[in-house]
Amino acid sequence: AATSSGGASAVIVTSASSARRAKQRPVIIRGMGESHTHRSITNMPDLARSGGADAAARAFAQAQWSPASVDVAMIYDAFTTLVPRSLCEAGIVAPGDVARLLADDTASAGINPNGGQLGCGHTGVAAGMSLITGAVRQHAGTAGPVQIARAERAFVSATGGEMSTNAALVLEAGS
Secondary structure (H helix, E strand, O other): OEEEEOOEEEEOOOOHHHHHHOOOOOEEEEEEEEEEOOOOHHHOOOOOOOOHHHHHHHHHHHHOOOHHHOOEEEEOOOOOOHHHHHHHHHOOOOHHHHHHHHHOHHHHOOEOOOOHHHHHOOOOOOHHHHHHHHHHHHHHOOOHHHOOOOOOEEEEEEEEOOOOEEEEEEEEEOO
């Protein structure tokens, strides 16, 4: 189950057997990765590459998935530059293809279909959790007018601190 309202978000994490008995279609955590590269932006090792690349690589390796298998990408976007950067670092899109992907309404529909942080009015929203609840809603088929027709696999990426802490999840819709 997932909810996001009034600046708060929640998901219920349980065993596979309990999830199968739930009314809502379960979502399986297939992989997770984290990275912490620096304390202050002035100490960022490489301004052209964040720790998001390492976090995504760990999550995809644990899930044994290719980034190309993702149907929905929920990307932390408190700053608009983070969306293309995160998509590239995760391997979902090549750097030269970002503009073409974002211009293609059909292809880009799976990127932050709920409007992301920018669509939620970032201030006061549980940033990373709202991305997770957005992915869970897609998998459960309860995303309403922003539902993606084929939402089986999701990539969730969040950035924290001074672009220093990164986390990534790969989630799959259960049966």
